[in-house]
Amino acid sequence: MNKKKKYFTGFAITLFMLPFVYLLLAGFADVWNFPQVIPHSYNVERWKNALTENNGIVHGFVLSLVIALFVALFSTGFGFMISSTIAQNKRRNLLLFACYFPLALSPVIYALLVNYYFILMGLTGTLAGVIFCQLMIALPFAILLLNSFWNHEIKSLQEVSSALGASATQTFFKVLMPVAKPQLLVCFFQTFGSSMGLPLLLAWEKYRHLR
Amino acid sequence: MILENTLLKNKINHIGIAFFLLLVLLPFAGGLLYSLLYALGLTGILSNGFTWDNITSVLNSGEMYRSLGFSFYIAVSSIFISLLVAIPAVVSFHHSIAKSKRSFFVYMPLAIPAIVTVFISFQLLGKTGLFSATAYQLHIINDLQQFPDLINDRFGIGIIASHVLMAVPFFLIFFSNIFLSERLPELGKVAASLGAKNQQILLRIVLPVLLKRGLTTILLYFIFVLGSYEIPLILGRQSPQMISVLIVRKMQRFNLLDIPQGYFLSAIYSFIIILLLFIFLSPKKITEI
Numbered sequence: 455m456n457k458k459k460k461y462f463t464g465f466a467i468t469l470f471m472l473p474f475v476y477l478l479l480a481g482f483a484d485v486w487n488f489p490q491v492i493p494h495s496y497n498v499e500r501w502k503n504a505l506t507e508n509n510g511i512v513h514g515f516v517l518s519l520v521i522a523l524f525v526a527l528f529s530t531g532f533g534f535m536i537s538s539t540i541a542q543n544k545r546r547n548l549l550l551f552a553c554y555f556p557l558a559l560s561p562v563i564y565a566l567l568v569n570y571y572f573i574l575m576g577l578t579g580t581l582a583g584v585i586f587c588q589l590m591i592a593l594p595f596a597i598l599l600l601n602s603f604w605n606h607e608i609k610s611l612q613e614v615s616s617a618l619g620a621s622a623t624q625t626f627f628k629v630l631m632p633v634a635k636p637q638l639l640v641c642f643f644q645t646f647g648s649s650m651g652l653p654l655l656l657a658w659e660k661y662r663h664l665r
Numbered sequence: 666m667i668l669e670n671t672l673l674k675n676k677i678n679h680i681g682i683a684f685f686l687l688l689v690l691l692p693f694a695g696g697l698l699y700s701l702l703y704a705l706g707l708t709g710i711l712s713n714g715f716t717w718d719n720i721t722s723v724l725n726s727g728e729m730y731r732s733l734g735f736s737f738y739i740a741v742s743s744i745f746i747s748l749l750v751a752i753p754a755v756v757s758f759h760h761s762i763a764k765s766k767r768s769f770f771v772y773m774p775l776a777i778p779a780i781v782t783v784f785i786s787f788q789l790l791g792k793t794g795l796f797s798a799t800a801y802q803l804h805i806i807n808d809l810q811q812f813p814d815l816i817n818d819r820f821g822i823g824i825i826a827s828h829v830l831m832a833v834p835f836f837l838i839f840f841s842n843i844f845l846s847e848r849l850p851e852l853g854k855v856a857a858s859l860g861a862k863n864q865q866i867l868l869r870i871v872l873p874v875l876l877k878r879g880l881t882t883i884l885l886y887f888i889f890v891l892g893s894y895e896i897p898l899i900l901g902r903q904s905p906q907m908i909s910v911l912i913v914r915k916m917q918r919f920n921l922l923d924i925p926q927g928y929f930l931s932a933i934y935s936f937i938i939i940l941l942l943f944i945f946l947s948p949k950k951i952t953e954i
Contacts, residue, residue: 458757459757459761461755462758463767464772466754466771467767467770470771470773470774470834471770471773473774473777473781473782473785473830474773477781477785479730480788481814488793488797488798488801489797489798489801489802489809491795491799491802493800495819503722506817510915515736521768532671532681532684533678535680535681535684536681537684537687538677539677540681542678542721546735549685551946552689552690552693553689554946555693555938555939555942556689556692556693557885558888558892558934558938558942559892559938560884560891560892560893560909560934561892562892562894562909562912563892563894563909563934563935564693565914565926565932566912566913566916566931567693567694567696567697567699568695568701570699571692571695571699583862584666586688588690590688590689590692593689594688594689595744597685597689607843622674622677633856639906643898
Protein backbone atom coordinates (compact mmCIF):
# COMPACT_ATOMS: atom_id res chain seq x y z
CA MET A 455 0.00 0.00 0.00
CA ASN A 456 1.55 3.35 -1.01
CA LYS A 457 1.64 6.46 1.19
CA LYS A 458 -1.31 8.18 -0.53
CA LYS A 459 -3.53 5.14 0.05
CA LYS A 460 -2.37 4.83 3.67
CA TYR A 461 -3.25 8.47 4.40
CA PHE A 462 -6.62 8.16 2.70
CA THR A 463 -7.47 4.96 4.57
CA GLY A 464 -6.43 6.46 7.90
CA PHE A 465 -8.42 9.65 7.27
CA ALA A 466 -11.50 7.75 6.09
CA ILE A 467 -11.46 5.34 9.05
CA THR A 468 -11.08 8.27 11.49
CA LEU A 469 -13.98 10.08 9.81
CA PHE A 470 -16.27 7.04 9.77
CA MET A 471 -15.45 6.08 13.35
CA LEU A 472 -15.81 9.63 14.72
CA PRO A 473 -19.59 9.36 15.38
CA PHE A 474 -19.14 6.08 17.26
CA VAL A 475 -16.20 7.36 19.32
CA TYR A 476 -18.16 10.52 20.09
CA LEU A 477 -21.26 8.57 21.18
CA LEU A 478 -19.15 6.34 23.40
CA LEU A 479 -17.41 9.33 25.02
CA ALA A 480 -20.71 11.18 25.46
CA GLY A 481 -22.27 8.04 26.97
CA PHE A 482 -19.63 7.79 29.67
CA ALA A 483 -18.96 11.53 30.13
CA ASP A 484 -19.67 12.98 33.54
CA VAL A 485 -18.55 16.57 32.98
CA TRP A 486 -17.94 17.75 29.42
CA ASN A 487 -18.15 21.51 29.01
CA PHE A 488 -16.88 23.92 26.39
CA PRO A 489 -13.95 24.23 25.54
CA GLN A 490 -12.97 20.69 26.61
CA VAL A 491 -12.28 18.54 23.55
CA ILE A 492 -12.62 15.33 25.58
CA PRO A 493 -14.69 14.85 28.77
CA HIS A 494 -13.22 16.04 32.07
CA SER A 495 -14.46 13.01 33.99
CA TYR A 496 -16.34 9.77 33.36
CA ASN A 497 -18.89 7.59 35.15
CA VAL A 498 -21.06 4.55 34.44
CA GLU A 499 -24.09 5.58 36.53
CA ARG A 500 -26.18 6.55 33.48
CA TRP A 501 -25.63 3.12 31.93
CA LYS A 502 -26.49 1.39 35.19
CA ASN A 503 -29.69 3.42 35.53
CA ALA A 504 -30.67 2.82 31.92
CA LEU A 505 -30.25 -0.93 32.20
CA THR A 506 -31.50 -1.56 35.72
CA GLU A 507 -34.17 1.01 36.62
CA ASN A 508 -37.74 0.74 35.42
CA ASN A 509 -37.45 3.61 32.92
CA GLY A 510 -38.81 1.79 29.87
CA ILE A 511 -35.58 1.44 27.91
CA VAL A 512 -35.31 -2.34 28.27
CA HIS A 513 -39.06 -2.79 27.75
CA GLY A 514 -38.96 -0.53 24.68
CA PHE A 515 -36.05 -2.47 23.24
CA VAL A 516 -37.76 -5.83 23.74
CA LEU A 517 -40.98 -4.49 22.22
CA SER A 518 -39.07 -3.14 19.20
CA LEU A 519 -37.42 -6.53 18.82
CA VAL A 520 -40.77 -8.38 18.87
CA ILE A 521 -42.34 -5.94 16.39
CA ALA A 522 -39.31 -6.14 14.08
CA LEU A 523 -39.39 -9.95 14.23
CA PHE A 524 -43.08 -10.06 13.31
CA VAL A 525 -42.72 -7.46 10.52
CA ALA A 526 -39.70 -9.27 9.07
CA LEU A 527 -41.38 -12.70 9.14
CA PHE A 528 -44.67 -11.44 7.70
CA SER A 529 -43.17 -9.24 4.98
CA THR A 530 -40.67 -11.93 3.91
CA GLY A 531 -43.32 -14.67 3.78
CA PHE A 532 -46.03 -12.67 2.08
CA GLY A 533 -43.49 -10.72 0.00
CA PHE A 534 -42.32 -14.04 -1.44
CA MET A 535 -45.87 -15.10 -2.21
CA ILE A 536 -46.92 -11.74 -3.68
CA SER A 537 -43.75 -11.33 -5.75
CA SER A 538 -44.53 -14.74 -7.29
CA THR A 539 -48.07 -13.55 -8.12
CA ILE A 540 -46.78 -10.29 -9.57
CA ALA A 541 -44.11 -12.07 -11.65
CA GLN A 542 -46.88 -13.99 -13.44
CA ASN A 543 -49.14 -10.97 -13.84
CA LYS A 544 -49.54 -9.27 -17.22
CA ARG A 545 -49.14 -5.87 -15.56
CA ARG A 546 -46.00 -6.86 -13.69
CA ASN A 547 -44.10 -3.64 -14.41
CA LEU A 548 -46.98 -1.43 -13.34
CA LEU A 549 -47.48 -3.34 -10.06
CA LEU A 550 -43.76 -3.21 -9.30
CA PHE A 551 -43.75 0.50 -10.12
CA ALA A 552 -46.57 0.98 -7.58
CA CYS A 553 -44.31 -0.60 -4.93
CA TYR A 554 -42.02 2.42 -5.18
CA PHE A 555 -44.69 4.91 -4.03
CA PRO A 556 -44.78 4.03 -0.32
CA LEU A 557 -40.99 3.67 -0.29
CA ALA A 558 -40.32 7.02 -1.96
CA LEU A 559 -42.78 9.02 0.13
CA SER A 560 -41.53 10.62 3.34
CA PRO A 561 -42.60 8.21 6.15
CA VAL A 562 -43.85 11.11 8.29
CA ILE A 563 -46.11 12.44 5.53
CA TYR A 564 -47.28 8.94 4.65
CA ALA A 565 -48.22 8.41 8.30
CA LEU A 566 -50.15 11.70 8.36
CA LEU A 567 -51.98 10.79 5.14
CA VAL A 568 -53.22 7.46 6.48
CA ASN A 569 -53.78 8.67 10.04
CA TYR A 570 -57.51 9.32 9.40
CA TYR A 571 -58.10 5.67 8.40
CA PHE A 572 -56.08 4.47 11.38
CA ILE A 573 -58.31 6.54 13.70
CA LEU A 574 -61.41 5.11 12.00
CA MET A 575 -60.16 1.56 12.48
CA GLY A 576 -59.04 2.24 16.06
CA LEU A 577 -55.43 1.49 15.17
CA THR A 578 -53.88 4.78 16.32
CA GLY A 579 -51.60 4.32 19.31
CA THR A 580 -51.92 0.54 19.28
CA LEU A 581 -49.39 -2.23 18.74
CA ALA A 582 -51.39 -3.49 15.75
CA GLY A 583 -51.31 0.02 14.27
CA VAL A 584 -47.53 0.22 14.57
CA ILE A 585 -47.11 -3.20 12.95
CA PHE A 586 -49.61 -2.37 10.15
CA CYS A 587 -47.83 0.93 9.50
CA GLN A 588 -44.42 -0.78 9.29
CA LEU A 589 -45.83 -3.45 6.98
CA MET A 590 -47.09 -0.74 4.61
CA ILE A 591 -43.42 0.06 3.92
CA ALA A 592 -41.72 -3.29 4.58
CA LEU A 593 -43.99 -5.32 2.29
CA PRO A 594 -43.40 -3.33 -0.96
CA PHE A 595 -39.70 -3.39 -0.09
CA ALA A 596 -39.78 -7.21 0.25
CA ILE A 597 -41.72 -7.54 -3.03
CA LEU A 598 -39.12 -5.46 -4.90
CA LEU A 599 -36.30 -7.39 -3.29
CA LEU A 600 -37.71 -10.87 -4.01
CA ASN A 601 -39.08 -10.08 -7.45
CA SER A 602 -35.75 -10.86 -9.16
CA PHE A 603 -35.98 -14.45 -7.85
CA TRP A 604 -38.82 -15.32 -10.23
CA ASN A 605 -36.79 -15.64 -13.43
CA HIS A 606 -36.95 -18.14 -16.33
CA GLU A 607 -34.79 -20.71 -14.53
CA ILE A 608 -37.21 -20.83 -11.59
CA LYS A 609 -40.14 -21.13 -13.97
CA SER A 610 -38.45 -24.11 -15.68
CA LEU A 611 -37.76 -25.66 -12.28
CA GLN A 612 -41.45 -25.35 -11.36
CA GLU A 613 -42.47 -26.96 -14.66
CA VAL A 614 -40.05 -29.86 -14.22
CA SER A 615 -41.24 -30.43 -10.65
CA SER A 616 -44.85 -30.40 -11.79
CA ALA A 617 -44.13 -32.71 -14.73
CA LEU A 618 -42.50 -35.20 -12.33
CA GLY A 619 -45.75 -35.36 -10.33
CA ALA A 620 -45.13 -32.96 -7.44
CA SER A 621 -48.11 -31.04 -6.09
CA ALA A 622 -48.07 -27.22 -5.92
CA THR A 623 -47.47 -27.42 -2.16
CA GLN A 624 -44.58 -29.88 -2.59
CA THR A 625 -43.05 -27.72 -5.34
CA PHE A 626 -43.33 -24.66 -3.13
CA PHE A 627 -41.87 -26.12 0.05
CA LYS A 628 -39.44 -28.73 -1.32
CA VAL A 629 -38.19 -27.07 -4.50
CA LEU A 630 -38.69 -23.31 -4.42
CA MET A 631 -38.07 -22.60 -0.73
CA PRO A 632 -34.60 -24.27 -0.60
CA VAL A 633 -33.54 -22.45 -3.79
CA ALA A 634 -34.86 -19.13 -2.48
CA LYS A 635 -33.34 -19.56 0.99
CA PRO A 636 -30.42 -17.09 0.55
CA GLN A 637 -32.68 -14.35 -0.82
CA LEU A 638 -35.32 -15.00 1.84
CA LEU A 639 -32.67 -14.70 4.55
CA VAL A 640 -31.38 -11.42 3.12
CA CYS A 641 -34.94 -10.11 2.91
CA PHE A 642 -35.65 -11.18 6.49
CA PHE A 643 -32.56 -9.47 7.89
CA GLN A 644 -33.06 -6.33 5.81
CA THR A 645 -36.70 -5.91 6.87
CA PHE A 646 -35.78 -6.75 10.45
CA GLY A 647 -33.01 -4.13 10.47
CA SER A 648 -35.26 -1.63 8.74
CA SER A 649 -38.03 -2.17 11.25
CA MET A 650 -35.53 -1.52 14.03
CA GLY A 651 -34.73 1.86 12.51
CA LEU A 652 -32.69 1.66 9.33
CA PRO A 653 -34.00 3.27 6.13
CA LEU A 654 -35.71 0.68 3.94
CA LEU A 655 -35.18 2.32 0.61
CA LEU A 656 -31.46 2.51 1.12
CA ALA A 657 -31.21 -0.98 2.49
CA TRP A 658 -32.81 -2.28 -0.69
CA GLU A 659 -30.57 -0.25 -2.97
CA LYS A 660 -27.52 -1.39 -1.05
CA TYR A 661 -28.50 -5.03 -1.29
CA ARG A 662 -29.39 -4.80 -4.97
CA HIS A 663 -25.91 -3.77 -5.93
CA LEU A 664 -24.00 -5.87 -3.46
CA ARG A 665 -25.43 -9.32 -4.10
CA MET B 666 -53.54 -33.37 -9.93
CA ILE B 667 -53.04 -30.66 -12.59
CA LEU B 668 -56.51 -29.23 -11.87
CA GLU B 669 -55.79 -29.28 -8.13
CA ASN B 670 -52.47 -27.48 -8.71
CA THR B 671 -54.09 -24.83 -10.90
CA LEU B 672 -56.85 -24.20 -8.34
CA LEU B 673 -54.32 -23.86 -5.52
CA LYS B 674 -52.18 -21.57 -7.65
CA ASN B 675 -55.19 -19.36 -8.44
CA LYS B 676 -56.12 -19.24 -4.76
CA ILE B 677 -52.58 -18.18 -3.78
CA ASN B 678 -52.58 -15.58 -6.57
CA HIS B 679 -55.84 -14.10 -5.29
CA ILE B 680 -54.60 -13.96 -1.69
CA GLY B 681 -51.35 -12.37 -2.91
CA ILE B 682 -53.14 -9.68 -4.89
CA ALA B 683 -55.52 -9.04 -1.95
CA PHE B 684 -52.60 -8.43 0.42
CA PHE B 685 -50.87 -6.29 -2.20
CA LEU B 686 -53.97 -4.12 -2.52
CA LEU B 687 -54.58 -3.98 1.23
CA LEU B 688 -51.06 -3.13 2.35
CA VAL B 689 -49.44 -1.41 -0.63
CA LEU B 690 -51.93 0.31 -2.91
CA LEU B 691 -54.99 1.00 -0.75
CA PRO B 692 -53.28 3.00 2.04
CA PHE B 693 -51.39 5.12 -0.47
CA ALA B 694 -54.38 5.79 -2.74
CA GLY B 695 -56.70 6.28 0.26
CA GLY B 696 -54.33 8.74 1.91
CA LEU B 697 -53.92 10.74 -1.27
CA LEU B 698 -57.68 10.83 -1.88
CA TYR B 699 -58.38 11.94 1.71
CA SER B 700 -55.80 14.73 1.49
CA LEU B 701 -57.40 16.04 -1.72
CA LEU B 702 -60.92 15.86 -0.24
CA TYR B 703 -59.74 17.63 2.91
CA ALA B 704 -57.99 20.36 0.89
CA LEU B 705 -61.16 20.90 -1.18
CA GLY B 706 -63.29 21.23 1.96
CA LEU B 707 -65.27 18.05 1.29
CA THR B 708 -64.31 16.36 4.54
CA GLY B 709 -62.77 17.28 7.89
CA ILE B 710 -63.90 18.91 11.09
CA LEU B 711 -64.45 22.40 9.60
CA SER B 712 -65.84 21.24 6.29
CA ASN B 713 -68.50 23.58 4.83
CA GLY B 714 -68.67 22.07 1.37
CA PHE B 715 -66.56 22.47 -1.75
CA THR B 716 -64.11 25.38 -1.72
CA TRP B 717 -60.93 26.46 -3.51
CA ASP B 718 -59.97 28.77 -0.60
CA ASN B 719 -57.41 26.45 1.00
CA ILE B 720 -55.69 25.80 -2.31
CA THR B 721 -55.60 29.46 -3.40
CA SER B 722 -54.31 30.62 0.00
CA VAL B 723 -51.43 28.10 -0.19
CA LEU B 724 -50.67 29.00 -3.81
CA ASN B 725 -50.74 32.76 -3.06
CA SER B 726 -48.81 32.70 0.23
CA GLY B 727 -45.37 31.97 -1.24
CA GLU B 728 -44.50 29.75 1.74
CA MET B 729 -44.95 26.61 -0.37
CA TYR B 730 -42.60 27.84 -3.13
CA ARG B 731 -39.94 28.86 -0.59
CA SER B 732 -40.25 25.52 1.17
CA LEU B 733 -40.11 23.50 -2.06
CA GLY B 734 -37.19 25.62 -3.31
CA PHE B 735 -35.32 25.12 -0.04
CA SER B 736 -36.03 21.36 -0.09
CA PHE B 737 -34.73 21.05 -3.67
CA TYR B 738 -31.67 23.18 -2.77
CA ILE B 739 -30.87 20.90 0.20
CA ALA B 740 -31.43 17.71 -1.81
CA VAL B 741 -29.38 18.87 -4.82
CA SER B 742 -26.53 20.21 -2.63
CA SER B 743 -26.39 17.08 -0.45
CA ILE B 744 -26.35 14.71 -3.40
CA PHE B 745 -23.89 16.85 -5.40
CA ILE B 746 -21.39 17.11 -2.50
CA SER B 747 -21.76 13.40 -1.68
CA LEU B 748 -21.06 12.44 -5.30
CA LEU B 749 -18.17 14.89 -5.44
CA VAL B 750 -16.59 13.12 -2.46
CA ALA B 751 -17.60 9.54 -3.28
CA ILE B 752 -16.79 9.23 -7.00
CA PRO B 753 -13.13 10.40 -6.90
CA ALA B 754 -12.60 8.23 -3.79
CA VAL B 755 -14.07 5.22 -5.59
CA VAL B 756 -11.94 5.83 -8.71
CA SER B 757 -8.76 5.92 -6.59
CA PHE B 758 -9.53 3.42 -3.84
CA HIS B 759 -12.28 1.12 -5.17
CA HIS B 760 -10.49 -2.05 -4.14
CA SER B 761 -9.96 -0.93 -0.52
CA ILE B 762 -13.61 0.14 -0.28
CA ALA B 763 -15.19 -2.95 -1.82
CA LYS B 764 -12.89 -5.88 -1.18
CA SER B 765 -10.47 -5.35 1.69
CA LYS B 766 -11.14 -6.00 5.39
CA ARG B 767 -11.14 -2.23 5.97
CA SER B 768 -14.44 -1.95 4.05
CA PHE B 769 -16.07 -2.84 7.39
CA PHE B 770 -15.45 0.76 8.48
CA VAL B 771 -17.36 2.08 5.48
CA TYR B 772 -20.36 -0.11 6.28
CA MET B 773 -20.57 0.97 9.93
CA PRO B 774 -22.00 4.50 9.43
CA LEU B 775 -24.89 2.96 7.42
CA ALA B 776 -26.21 1.56 10.69
CA ILE B 777 -26.72 5.02 12.19
CA PRO B 778 -30.38 6.14 12.04
CA ALA B 779 -31.19 9.72 10.94
CA ILE B 780 -32.17 10.85 14.43
CA VAL B 781 -28.78 9.78 15.85
CA THR B 782 -27.03 11.54 12.95
CA VAL B 783 -28.92 14.70 13.94
CA PHE B 784 -27.73 14.37 17.52
CA ILE B 785 -24.12 13.83 16.42
CA SER B 786 -24.24 16.79 13.96
CA PHE B 787 -25.72 18.99 16.67
CA GLN B 788 -22.95 18.06 19.09
CA LEU B 789 -20.17 18.39 16.51
CA LEU B 790 -21.23 21.52 14.62
CA GLY B 791 -22.90 23.62 17.33
CA LYS B 792 -21.29 26.74 18.82
CA THR B 793 -20.33 24.78 21.94
CA GLY B 794 -19.69 21.59 19.98
CA LEU B 795 -16.57 19.54 19.38
CA PHE B 796 -15.38 21.45 16.30
CA SER B 797 -15.84 24.77 18.06
CA ALA B 798 -13.94 23.50 21.12
CA THR B 799 -11.14 22.16 18.91
CA ALA B 800 -10.93 25.51 17.08
CA TYR B 801 -10.75 27.27 20.49
CA GLN B 802 -7.99 24.95 21.76
CA LEU B 803 -6.02 25.54 18.54
CA HIS B 804 -6.44 29.34 19.01
CA ILE B 805 -8.28 29.64 15.70
CA ILE B 806 -11.10 31.37 17.63
CA ASN B 807 -10.88 33.27 20.92
CA ASP B 808 -14.56 33.27 21.76
CA LEU B 809 -17.33 30.84 20.90
CA GLN B 810 -19.29 33.64 19.23
CA GLN B 811 -16.57 33.74 16.57
CA PHE B 812 -17.43 30.20 15.50
CA PRO B 813 -19.71 30.35 12.42
CA ASP B 814 -23.36 29.26 12.59
CA LEU B 815 -23.33 25.74 11.21
CA ILE B 816 -26.66 24.62 12.63
CA ASN B 817 -30.05 26.35 12.40
CA ASP B 818 -28.40 28.58 9.79
CA ARG B 819 -29.96 30.22 6.74
CA PHE B 820 -27.99 28.12 4.22
CA GLY B 821 -28.91 24.80 5.82
CA ILE B 822 -25.24 23.85 6.32
CA GLY B 823 -26.03 21.57 9.27
CA ILE B 824 -28.78 19.81 7.30
CA ILE B 825 -26.54 19.33 4.26
CA ALA B 826 -23.62 18.14 6.43
CA SER B 827 -25.83 15.53 8.11
CA HIS B 828 -27.13 14.24 4.80
CA VAL B 829 -23.60 14.12 3.37
CA LEU B 830 -22.48 12.21 6.48
CA MET B 831 -25.17 9.62 5.76
CA ALA B 832 -24.85 9.55 1.96
CA VAL B 833 -21.07 9.33 1.43
CA PRO B 834 -20.57 5.82 2.91
CA PHE B 835 -23.60 4.60 0.99
CA PHE B 836 -22.35 5.99 -2.35
CA LEU B 837 -18.81 4.72 -1.68
CA ILE B 838 -20.06 1.15 -1.37
CA PHE B 839 -22.59 1.53 -4.16
CA PHE B 840 -20.20 2.98 -6.77
CA SER B 841 -17.30 0.68 -5.78
CA ASN B 842 -19.43 -2.32 -6.61
CA ILE B 843 -20.54 -0.83 -9.93
CA PHE B 844 -16.91 0.09 -10.66
CA LEU B 845 -15.79 -3.51 -10.25
CA SER B 846 -18.86 -5.24 -11.72
CA GLU B 847 -18.64 -3.10 -14.89
CA ARG B 848 -14.92 -3.99 -15.18
CA LEU B 849 -13.96 -0.33 -15.32
CA PRO B 850 -10.31 -0.93 -14.28
CA GLU B 851 -9.88 -3.29 -17.27
CA LEU B 852 -11.71 -0.89 -19.59
CA GLY B 853 -9.43 1.92 -18.41
CA LYS B 854 -6.34 -0.19 -19.17
CA VAL B 855 -7.63 -0.96 -22.68
CA ALA B 856 -8.37 2.74 -23.27
CA ALA B 857 -4.89 3.68 -21.97
CA SER B 858 -3.22 1.15 -24.26
CA LEU B 859 -5.10 2.75 -27.15
CA GLY B 860 -3.64 6.14 -26.21
CA ALA B 861 -6.33 7.67 -23.98
CA LYS B 862 -5.17 10.07 -21.25
CA ASN B 863 -6.24 9.66 -17.60
CA GLN B 864 -8.60 12.62 -17.89
CA GLN B 865 -10.23 11.12 -21.00
CA ILE B 866 -10.63 7.74 -19.27
CA LEU B 867 -12.30 9.44 -16.31
CA LEU B 868 -14.60 11.75 -18.27
CA ARG B 869 -15.48 9.51 -21.20
CA ILE B 870 -15.55 6.03 -19.66
CA VAL B 871 -15.71 5.99 -15.86
CA LEU B 872 -18.09 8.88 -15.14
CA PRO B 873 -20.68 8.07 -17.85
CA VAL B 874 -20.84 4.40 -16.79
CA LEU B 875 -21.07 5.16 -13.06
CA LEU B 876 -23.69 7.87 -13.50
CA LYS B 877 -25.78 5.90 -15.98
CA ARG B 878 -25.81 2.74 -13.84
CA GLY B 879 -26.39 4.73 -10.68
CA LEU B 880 -29.03 7.14 -11.96
CA THR B 881 -32.02 5.35 -10.39
CA THR B 882 -30.32 5.08 -7.03
CA ILE B 883 -29.21 8.71 -7.13
CA LEU B 884 -32.81 9.72 -7.88
CA LEU B 885 -34.19 7.58 -5.04
CA TYR B 886 -31.66 9.07 -2.65
CA PHE B 887 -32.59 12.55 -3.93
CA ILE B 888 -36.25 11.80 -3.13
CA PHE B 889 -35.25 10.46 0.29
CA VAL B 890 -33.39 13.71 1.10
CA LEU B 891 -36.22 15.83 -0.33
CA GLY B 892 -38.71 14.27 2.09
CA SER B 893 -36.42 13.99 5.11
CA TYR B 894 -37.98 15.13 8.38
CA GLU B 895 -35.90 14.62 11.53
CA ILE B 896 -32.74 16.29 10.21
CA PRO B 897 -34.31 19.61 9.04
CA LEU B 898 -36.68 19.65 12.04
CA ILE B 899 -33.80 19.88 14.52
CA LEU B 900 -31.01 21.41 12.43
CA GLY B 901 -33.11 23.78 10.29
CA ARG B 902 -34.62 27.24 10.83
CA GLN B 903 -38.23 28.32 11.30
CA SER B 904 -38.27 29.81 7.80
CA PRO B 905 -37.85 28.52 5.18
CA GLN B 906 -38.62 24.99 6.33
CA MET B 907 -38.21 21.83 4.31
CA ILE B 908 -41.47 20.53 2.87
CA SER B 909 -41.98 17.64 5.35
CA VAL B 910 -41.45 19.94 8.33
CA LEU B 911 -43.82 22.55 6.88
CA ILE B 912 -46.54 19.95 6.25
CA VAL B 913 -46.31 18.49 9.76
CA ARG B 914 -46.34 22.02 11.25
CA LYS B 915 -49.46 22.93 9.29
CA MET B 916 -51.26 19.70 10.14
CA GLN B 917 -50.45 19.64 13.84
CA ARG B 918 -50.98 23.30 14.66
CA PHE B 919 -53.65 24.46 17.08
CA ASN B 920 -55.14 26.58 14.30
CA LEU B 921 -57.56 24.15 12.68
CA LEU B 922 -57.76 26.34 9.56
CA ASP B 923 -54.17 25.35 8.71
CA ILE B 924 -54.98 21.64 8.52
CA PRO B 925 -56.57 21.70 5.02
CA GLN B 926 -53.55 23.65 3.78
CA GLY B 927 -51.28 20.96 5.24
CA TYR B 928 -53.28 18.28 3.38
CA PHE B 929 -53.01 20.25 0.13
CA LEU B 930 -49.25 20.58 0.60
CA SER B 931 -48.93 16.84 1.24
CA ALA B 932 -50.92 16.14 -1.95
CA ILE B 933 -48.62 18.48 -3.92
CA TYR B 934 -45.55 16.78 -2.43
CA SER B 935 -46.94 13.31 -3.27
CA PHE B 936 -47.63 14.34 -6.87
CA ILE B 937 -44.09 15.70 -7.23
CA ILE B 938 -42.70 12.37 -6.00
CA ILE B 939 -44.95 10.40 -8.37
CA LEU B 940 -43.95 12.69 -11.25
CA LEU B 941 -40.24 12.24 -10.50
CA LEU B 942 -40.70 8.47 -10.35
CA PHE B 943 -42.63 8.49 -13.64
CA ILE B 944 -39.96 10.57 -15.39
CA PHE B 945 -36.91 8.64 -14.20
CA LEU B 946 -38.37 5.26 -13.34
CA SER B 947 -41.33 4.70 -15.64
CA PRO B 948 -42.95 1.22 -15.56
CA LYS B 949 -41.25 0.43 -18.89
CA LYS B 950 -37.83 0.88 -17.30
CA ILE B 951 -38.58 -1.39 -14.33
CA THR B 952 -37.34 -4.51 -16.17
CA GLU B 953 -33.99 -2.81 -16.76
CA ILE B 954 -33.39 -2.38 -13.01
